[in-house]
Amino acid sequence: MTQKILVLPGDGIGPEITAEASRILAACQARGLDVEVEEGLVGGSAYDVHGEPLPTETLEKAKAARAILLGAVGGPKWDTLEDLAKRPEKGLLGLRKNLGLFGNLRPAITYPQLADASSLKPELVAGLDIMIVRELTGGIYFGQPRGIEERNGERVGFNTYVYSESEIERIGRVAFEMAQKRGKKLCSVDKANVLEVTILWREVMERLAPEYPDVELSHMYVDNAAMQLVRAPKQFDVMVTGNMFGDILSDAAAMLTGSIGMLPSASLNESGQGMYEPCHGSAPDIAGLGIANPLATILSVAMMLRYSLDEPALANRIEDAVGKVLDDGLRTADIASVGTRTVSTAEMGDAVLAAF
Amino acid sequence: MTQKILVLPGDGIGPEITAEASRILAACQARGLDVEVEEGLVGGSAYDVHGEPLPTETLEKAKAARAILLGAVGGPKWDTLEDLAKRPEKGLLGLRKNLGLFGNLRPAITYPQLADASSLKPELVAGLDIMIVRELTGGIYFGQPRGIEERNGERVGFNTYVYSESEIERIGRVAFEMAQKRGKKLCSVDKANVLEVTILWREVMERLAPEYPDVELSHMYVDNAAMQLVRAPKQFDVMVTGNMFGDILSDAAAMLTGSIGMLPSASLNESGQGMYEPCHGSAPDIAGLGIANPLATILSVAMMLRYSLDEPALANRIEDAVGKVLDDGLRTADIASVGTRTVSTAEMGDAVLAAF
Ligand SMILES: CC(C)[C@H](C(=O)O)[C@@H](O)C(=O)O
Numbered sequence: 107m108t109q110k111i112l113v114l115p116g117d118g119i120g121p122e123i124t125a126e127a128s129r130i131l132a133a134c135q136a137r138g139l140d141v142e143v144e145e146g147l148v149g150g151s152a153y154d155v156h157g158e159p160l161p162t163e164t165l166e167k168a169k170a171a172r173a174i175l176l177g178a179v180g181g182p183k184w185d186t187l188e189d190l191a192k193r194p195e196k197g198l199l200g201l202r203k204n205l206g207l208f209g210n211l212r213p214a215i216t217y218p219q220l221a222d223a224s225s226l227k228p229e230l231v232a233g234l235d236i237m238i239v240r241e242l243t244g245g246i247y248f249g250q251p252r253g254i255e256e257r258n259g260e261r262v263g264f265n266t267y268v269y270s271e272s273e274i275e276r277i278g279r280v281a282f283e284m285a286q287k288r289g290k291k292l293c294s295v296d297k298a299n300v301l302e303v304t305i306l307w308r309e310v311m312e313r314l315a316p317e318y319p320d321v322e323l324s325h326m327y328v329d330n331a332a333m334q335l336v337r338a339p340k341q342f343d344v345m346v347t348g349n350m351f352g353d354i355l356s357d358a359a360a361m362l363t364g365s366i367g368m369l370p371s372a373s374l375n376e377s378g379q380g381m382y383e384p385c386h387g388s389a390p391d392i393a394g395l396g397i398a399n400p401l402a403t404i405l406s407v408a409m410m411l412r413y414s415l416d417e418p419a420l421a422n423r424i425e426d427a428v429g430k431v432l433d434d435g436l437r438t439a440d441i442a443s444v445g446t447r448t449v450s451t452a453e454m455g456d457a458v459l460a461a462f
Numbered sequence: 463m464t465q466k467i468l469v470l471p472g473d474g475i476g477p478e479i480t481a482e483a484s485r486i487l488a489a490c491q492a493r494g495l496d497v498e499v500e501e502g503l504v505g506g507s508a509y510d511v512h513g514e515p516l517p518t519e520t521l522e523k524a525k526a527a528r529a530i531l532l533g534a535v536g537g538p539k540w541d542t543l544e545d546l547a548k549r550p551e552k553g554l555l556g557l558r559k560n561l562g563l564f565g566n567l568r569p570a571i572t573y574p575q576l577a578d579a580s581s582l583k584p585e586l587v588a589g590l591d592i593m594i595v596r597e598l599t600g601g602i603y604f605g606q607p608r609g610i611e612e613r614n615g616e617r618v619g620f621n622t623y624v625y626s627e628s629e630i631e632r633i634g635r636v637a638f639e640m641a642q643k644r645g646k647k648l649c650s651v652d653k654a655n656v657l658e659v660t661i662l663w664r665e666v667m668e669r670l671a672p673e674y675p676d677v678e679l680s681h682m683y684v685d686n687a688a689m690q691l692v693r694a695p696k697q698f699d700v701m702v703t704g705n706m707f708g709d710i711l712s713d714a715a716a717m718l719t720g721s722i723g724m725l726p727s728a729s730l731n732e733s734g735q736g737m738y739e740p741c742h743g744s745a746p747d748i749a750g751l752g753i754a755n756p757l758a759t760i761l762s763v764a765m766m767l768r769y770s771l772d773e774p775a776l777a778n779r780i781e782d783a784v785g786k787v788l789d790d791g792l793r794t795a796d797i798a799s800v801g802t803r804t805v806s807t808a809e810m811g812d813a814v815l816a817a818f
């Protein structure tokens with residue numbers, strides 16, 4: 107049966123980078139991948155047309171799709187919207203929640219060709235390969251009660267950081283299984299010396315551990331994890347943590363590889379339906395200039411092929427093509443360095459297609 | 463009137479490092495500083511004696527003191543205590559809360575003598591000088607309701623991230639005033655695209671800004687702040703944020719200087735009463751070996767002299783003495799490098815005293 111793919115370009119550089127990724131998708135179709143590709147609106151660009159960041163039509167298309175490719179959402183144009191529910195970010199959060207995409211996989215890999223681009227000393231990041239597993243549909247992002255209200259004559263803002271045992275167990279299993287397929291080390295990050303919700307988190311991780319005897323489980327406080335990522339990132343294999351800590355740590359980890367323009371991500375639900383997007387944001391400052399790096403989005407297609415479409419061979423081909431283009435010395439401006447050739451978004455797409 | 467100083471050695475390396483700092487305090491007394499120094503128990507070592515991490519006697523002494531010098535708390539010995547209220551960390555949190563020490567100042571400075579010790583490339587951290595202002599008595603650390611309870615047939619853990627306008631305003635003013643005395647740039651860190659409590663945070667910071675027209679206020683999402691600290695830390699002057707984000711970002715910032723064994727901190731209330739402690743932890747793995755670095759604790763005495771005792775000249779003398787000892791090539795093991803001389807905790811204390 108033909109499966110559906112929904113492409114959501116979003117805002118900022120989103121349309122430029124998804125355009126190149128769509129060309130790779132089309133090339134996969136030419137090689138026999140049986141999918142039907144649609145487009146839709148999300149984020150600020152959806153708000154501009156429909157008055158909301160996640161129109162019903164987009165949500166319906168997303169539900170019907172096996173996989174979604176998202177560019178990026180957000181930008182200064184919508185930052186001043188009074189109503190938080192109308193902000194571009196709510197389009198993204200709404201997709202995650204409505205499709206139950208609780209398992210966020212964020213690889214932090216140093217591409218050997220780019221190790222010098224890291225702000226860390228090369229020996230600390232060469233060969234770095236961490237997988238951060240972030241819970242994506244719970245925690246403080248979605249906890250109730252939340253709001254701003256009057257108490258004792260002044261306004262008070264509040265949010266709730268909440269996890270149930272089953273939510274923790276579900277993401278824990280994703281992380282343990284990931285560790286089994288990789289280096290067999292899992293570090294669970296919490297703040298169990300202060301927060302009750304993360305005491306439960308740690309307890310559930312401990313309870314799961316005997317079911318994965320080949321995986322070595324450790325625990326680390328989030329402040330220490332932030333330090334250890336900076337000090338010696340190669341000590342980590344798989345990390346698992348909640349929504350908020352995962353947001354912070356995965357961005358720090360991505361940046362320290364020096365390869366942030368290259369890093370894809372996957373957000374999966376229990377049936378393998380997934381949303382795929384680059385780790386970087388919508389970069390409104392360079393939107394429309396044709397200079398954005400499409401590689402993280404192209405590599406997100408590879409993740410899609412691997413995790414939602416069961417096409418590992420095609421995924422490998424894309425990753426190899428990207429490696430070859432880097433070996434050839436082609437770079438978009440964000441990853442350019444002495445001795446390399448700076449190319450445009452479209453030229454980079456051309457090159458990957460040619461190597462595919 | 464003679465002011466009281468309370469020294470709380472705490473756990474792990476705490477007793478060793480506060481011993482050296484106490485010698486510097488005594489040297490200040492010899493130079494005319496009119497203080498009376500007492501000792502007390504806190505953390506795991508207090509639990510071992512009194513069955514609680516913050517005995518009433520310690521709290522009373524702390525309230526009566528103008529300033530507290532704390533070593534560090536915590537260690538594996540107490541990590542398995544079922545009752546969170548008995549854990550060493552609660553001693554520290556109890557002191558902060560009971561004394562109303564809402565203003566946590568965490569400098570992240572690269573000592574020129576140690577720039578090579580950073581995991582970042584030297585040019586990115588040379589001359590780095592950030593002041594992180596962290597709110598310390600509110601936010602998710604203390605928010606109610608909190609706990610673990612049964613809901614719909616399973617256990618659920620929950621904590622509350624809450625700030626009132628007056629709490630935000632109070633820490634905002636500390637940060638704006640700090641920026642006025644420094645580089646006049648203040649970056650407020652929040653997650654206003656997701657969390658209501660930080661929408662209020664941002665709003666209050668904006669409202670305060672016109673009262674400090676010489677300070678340039680900017681806002682950054684916490685995930686981006688974690689990335690920017692790794693990418694280009696020198697873009698920051700003063701950063702202000704809530705308790706949890708401050709915990710994470712200040713540890714990352716401290717680590718990336720390469721000088722973490724050197725960094726002191728201050729926690730102040732509205733009357734200038736303060737608690738002073740090194741940024742690093744209790745390092746149970748090296749406790750009792752006589753090799754811990756006492757400099758962060760010695761520099762915490764300098765902060766105490768500056769912020770609670772109004773003795774800036776003595777504070778400068780201590781800082782100069784530490785600089786001289788580093789110039790002379792003396793290092794404890796944690797900051798040792800080729801060409802320097804590794805010394806013990808006590809030898810380092812001797813050297814600072816000799817240079818004082
Ligand atoms: C845009 C924002 C809501 C989002 C998040 O915080 O989850 C982003 O930072 C991410 O990590 O995907």
Ligand SMILES: CC(C)[C@H](C(=O)O)[C@@H](O)C(=O)O
Nearest residue numbers: 299300329536551554555709
């Ligand atoms: C020990 C712990 C409770 C404490 C905190 O989280 O505040 C520590 O990490 C710190 O930053 O002082």
